[in-house]
Amino acid sequence: MYVYDLSGCKNWKEEDEGIGESIMNKSYHKLVRDRIPEIIEADGKACTWETLSQEEYLSLLDEKLNEELAEYQESKSLEELADLLEVMQAVVRARGWTLEQLEQLRADKAARRGGFEKRILLTSVRKKEDYRYLLVMRDFLQASGKLYSTTFPQLVRQRQQGKVFSFEEHLRGLIYAQLSAHAQWHHIAPKLPQVDVLFFHYDVPAVLAQEGSYFTAGLKQLSCASQCTNRQMNHLKENIAILQKIISEYGSMDVYVISAPPEDIVRDLSAGEHKLYGIGPALAWEYLRNVGIDGVKPDIHVCRFLGASRMGESDQEQATPAEAVAIVRKMSEQLHLPMVEIDSILWSYCASHYGESCTATPRCDACVVRKFCTRKESV
Numbered sequence: 239m240y241v242y243d244l245s246g247c248k249n250w251k252e253e254d255e256g257i258g259e260s261i262m263n264k265s266y267h268k269l270v271r272d273r274i275p276e277i278i279e280a281d282g283k284a285c286t287w288e289t290l291s292q293e294e295y296l297s298l299l300d301e302k303l304n305e306e307l308a309e310y311q312e313s314k315s316l317e318e319l320a321d322l323l324e325v326m327q328a329v330v331r332a333r334g335w336t337l338e339q340l341e342q343l344r345a346d347k348a349a350r351r352g353g354f355e356k357r358i359l360l361t362s363v364r365k366k367e368d369y370r371y372l373l374v375m376r377d378f379l380q381a382s383g384k385l386y387s388t389t390f391p392q393l394v395r396q397r398q399q400g401k402v403f404s405f406e407e408h409l410r411g412l413i414y415a416q417l418s419a420h421a422q423w424h425h426i427a428p429k430l431p432q433v434d435v436l437f438f439h440y441d442v443p444a445v446l447a448q449e450g451s452y453f454t455a456g457l458k459q460l461s462c463a464s465q466c467t468n469r470q471m472n473h474l475k476e477n478i479a480i481l482q483k484i485i486s487e488y489g490s491m492d493v494y495v496i497s498a499p500p501e502d503i504v505r506d507l508s509a510g511e512h513k514l515y516g517i518g519p520a521l522a523w524e525y526l527r528n529v530g531i532d533g534v535k536p537d538i539h540v541c542r543f544l545g546a547s548r549m550g551e552s553d554q555e556q557a558t559p560a561e562a563v564a565i566v567r568k569m570s571e572q573l574h575l576p577m578v579e580i581d582s583i584l585w586s587y588c589a590s591h592y593g594e595s596c597t598a599t600p601r602c603d604a605c606v607v608r609k610f611c612t613r614k615e616s617v
Contacts, residue, residue, distance in 0.1 A: 269290075269295075269298040271324075275287050292332070295332060296333070299325060300329070302325045303325050303329065306318065307322055369568070369572050370573070372569060372575075372580060373573070374606055375593075378593075379592075379593055384586055384592045384593045384594075386423075386589070390527045390528075391579055393527070393528065393529065393578075394530050394532045394576055398530075401530065402492050403530060405481070405490070406442070407529060408492070409437075409481070411525050411527075412525050412528075413437060413440075413474075414525075415521045415522075415524035415525040415528060416517075417464075418521070418524055420466055421464045423589075424591045424592070425462070429461070433457070433460065437453065442478065445474070445478070446478065450468070450471035450473070451471070453474065454467050454468050466516060469515075469516060470515075473515035476515055477515055480512055483512070484512055495526060495529060495531055500532075501560070503531075507522040519536060519560075520537045520559060523535045523536065527578055532576050533563065533577050534562060534578070534584075536560075536562035539589055539596075540581065540588070541557045541562050542557075543584055543588055544561070544584075546612065548600075549610065551565045552565065566581065
């Protein structure tokens with residue numbers, strides 16, 4: 239391939255200016271297409287040109303790349319892209335490569351790293367398992383008065399300090415956990431003293447003397463009932479019998495809940511030998527926290543927040559309950575915060591009537607940890 243040096247040219251193109259007076263008595267120093275001298279002479283004009291050395295050729299090709307890119311950036315035209323592609327192909331050949339090698343490399347990179355079709359704008363990068371964004375969330379919630387204040391940290395401290403929880407406290411913890419299912423807790427929390435009265439302060443003989451319908455009616459009157467309440471209360475005696483069976487095996491409920499790692503107790507109460515009616519993993523964790531066991535309730539708020547489409551702590555769209563517990567445990571170890579406190583931060587940030595930032599329909603525009611989030615907003 240021959241290239242030509244028409245001394246001193248400044249952005250000359252036959253398409254733009256024609257071949258005529260525009261090049262009369264002008265000097266150029268411009269790398270041009272192979273047929274330009276021929277086209278000039280066919281128009282009745284004369285030109286001088288020379289063949290570049292390989293070193294000069296490569297240098298001017300690099301300049302030409304910048305020139306054609308700048309012209310495309312100015313015009314955004316397909317024609318300028320075609321010029322840019324032509325120069326790129328010339329660079330490939332001049333440097334001893336082939337167009338096939340270029341295409342193969344492009345295809346390999348696209349397969350490994352994707353193309354540019356999804357319009358992804360990278361806004362930040364952080365190390366996985368760097369959980370300091372939780373402190374930003376906590377500060378925001380505290381400053382705005384939206385951090386839900388729970389008794390869990392106090393209960394955890396009490397257990398750590400040697401408190402033994404009575405059977406009545408365990409029964410209360412179980413019933414509180416059930417009340418949290420499919421309910422807005424901000425409606426229930428202020429009425430817990432009345433709930434305690436309704437359940438005879440969890441005196442077992444008094445509770446067993448009543449039918450489930452008695453408690454269902456009372457909870458409805460307090461506006462603390464949910465779609466689950468009737469079934470839960472109809473199986474209350476059955477669940478108390480299971481707790482009593484555990485006591486016969488372990489000596490007390492308190493010995494039982496610390497007899498194995500919390501994850502194992504949760505599995506036992508939600509799907510194991512001592513399965514309680516209406517208690518899944520999330521409610522089993524809620525019960526344990528009510529009796530001073532440090533942990534997180536892996537409900538929809540927490541699992542969604544940790545999922546791949548939000549904070550990206552899980553590879554799944556929504557973290558599984560087991561994943562959520564493992565992730566929060568790592569957060570606890572790194573930040574030196576109890577799991578129950580981290581749970582309060584996560585839950586408050588997501589829940590209605592509290593932070594309300596990362597709900598099912600997140601308010602990304604107002605999110606204080608948006609730059610850490612992996613959520614892809616539609617354009």
